[in-house]
Amino acid sequence: MADLAPTASRHVLAASTSAAAGESRWRVVARTAFPFLVVALLWEFTAYLGIFPRKLFPPLEDVAATFVRLTASGILPHHVLDTLIRLAAGFALAAVAGVAIGLAMGRSRRAEDIFLPLVSIGAPIPGLAYTPLFLLWFGLGNKTAVLLVGFVSAFPIIFNTWTGVKAVKEIWVRSAQAMGADSRRLFHHVILPGALPYVLTGLRLGLAQAWRILVGVEMLAAVPWGLGWMIFGAREFLNTDVMLAGVAVIGVIGLALEKLVFQRLEQFTVVRWGMMT
């Protein structure tokens, strides 16, 4: 249930941007860019001061040059692509299994009694702690990474779906039943739209979780390509610029997943149906 709070903060966030819509666009851009400029300047200053060796604390233009070089040579896109494929596979696994289990738990008392203890035992253990175990069982490589990502990110999805089905208003269910809706139509027209805001929150949390875990798993599971591996491998050669470029790409992808994928999805479903404003 504590997982539900990000929704609130996200909404305040959205509200603050919409409140700023009254200002001119340039002012907003400038205001947003200003802190980054300050931090970048501080970074450059520290880098050129020479307190730290340049190899360890490269100035930003080095990082940018590395980024361009890696992108042009096709190495970085390859890493990104592999990571994204792994993410998609793992998350798809988690979404299908998580939503199915969550719905079952919400609808049937028996399923709830069966799954709840298992889920509540598995959930509080940090996902990465399972990594060595999965490595032992499934070996190094892709399979472990995908399975682990799926396993770990299924938990928030299960919890939120379950809560969502439980939170569908009784009166909707009962009035639909009074009107003679069979269980299929009840599910399709009442339960599913009613639980969808929670399910989407769960998917969003699950994706964030998957992204966090994936980076760690790639470092540990010795996959041949992948952003996490790129960063971890670069450490051996003291390539701090490669590492920072990788971290930046990871951040951008994380932001894009959040902003583009899920906000769109929400617009198309729950907001349009009037389940959420």
Place this chain on the structure above:
Amino acid sequence: MSTVASTTSARTTSAQAASARATSAYRAGLTLLVVAAVYEATARSGAFPPALLPTLPKVAATLWELLLDGTMLEHAGYTMYRVLFGLALAVAVGLPLGILMGRMRSVENFCLPLASALMPIPSLAWVPVFILWFGLGNTVAILIVFYAALFPMLLNAWSGVRAVNPLWLRAAGAMGADERALFWKVIIPGASPFIITGLRQAFLRAWIAVVGAEMLAASDWGLGWVIFDAKEFLNADVMLASLAVIGVIGFVFERLVFGSIERATVMRWGMVRTAKTCMTKERRVGTARLLRAALAVRDTQEDTDETFLVAGSRRPCRRCDDGTARPGAGLPHPADHLDRAMAGGRSGGRALPRGRAAAVGTPGQIRRGREPAGRGLGDRDGRRRQGRARRLHHRDGRQRIARDQRHHVQEAAVRSGQGFHPDHARRPDPVRPRGDAVLAGAFGDRARGLCQGQSRQAVVRIGRARIAPSSLRRAAQEHDRHRDDARSLQGQRARRSPT
């Protein structure tokens, strides 16, 4: 007689609830046993090497051994040290900064873009960088924990301060509270639910991060390191044992420590309505009882609207278990809707009526809100929405309010299945569920009329919903039956209540 009947029914329901709980516990225990048995059978079958899949007694023995010779405790101690140190740092930085962000526009403008750019970067991505900068060891783990825990703390503190009800601020200001009193007596308690949530999330993130950091930045001690190290020697029993320890510590912290913090602060201050959770548990109340209850509530309380929805939940609540059945215990009062709508918040992702509908329900509060806002009262969004409600209030005057209130009551009646309002199908209403459910529920008073007047038609259409005549007839009959019931019920209420 009715009292006797009600107590008997209360007793039976509580007995039923107890037996249902017992069944759940029994099934849960059974599940765990079955899973353990299946695991044990697989482990003993020899299909997998025993080094990879140790039997449960072996895992237990290893755990016991490690606990006895103190190594496990030492590992756990190191891990806890890193987590708590990092978490304390994150709280020390994140909490004041978040509060400042909530109170001061310039700080918010500076920190928010940075936070939202850094937040999507998983903390583990920084591990290699930090190892290069700070070397292997405690520093890296603590910094990673700090990074992981900082953002939940920061953002929750910020949105908590922003979500403090502006009415409270204004009320405190009007009573002569100075900045300091305002901060300690209003803002901190008001933001506390968010802050506690932030602390919880921060701990969860930190707990995940520390395990990863210990695996990657291999220092010699720590639960994450044990697991990773055990992999080298194929000690699956050690791994499972430390996994169990990690799970137990995480669980204990989440439930006991943060649970008690929450009880000691927010719940005692009354910042969290425990009643809110009452709605979520499944209840088996027949439609008949629901309709009767709804009618009774409508006939006795004039100014309710959401109460209708809750009429079915008149039962002792498990949390606030004082045995008294209170109508409307499950959902917040319209005034609370106003508060929350103005704060721009939502409760747990469920759509609440916001803006006009909520505001119109409580014109008194809006008029109070007309007083000039003090300095730095924060919530732009709330003020905007409140402004809209106030304009509505002034533009159209009392008459309009009265009409809207009437409409509101009617609408509630519609939602509770007690009436039908022709506007309802046309008016976009954020709370209205899509599809047939509510339109189906919309047949109460009018069901009879529609049933007689339009029975020639094969199918009655309301809005987008098609309702079959058979269902319509059923609804009408049910309605007629329970209207009479409600009358008698109301009589009973009147006889019981004159205290």
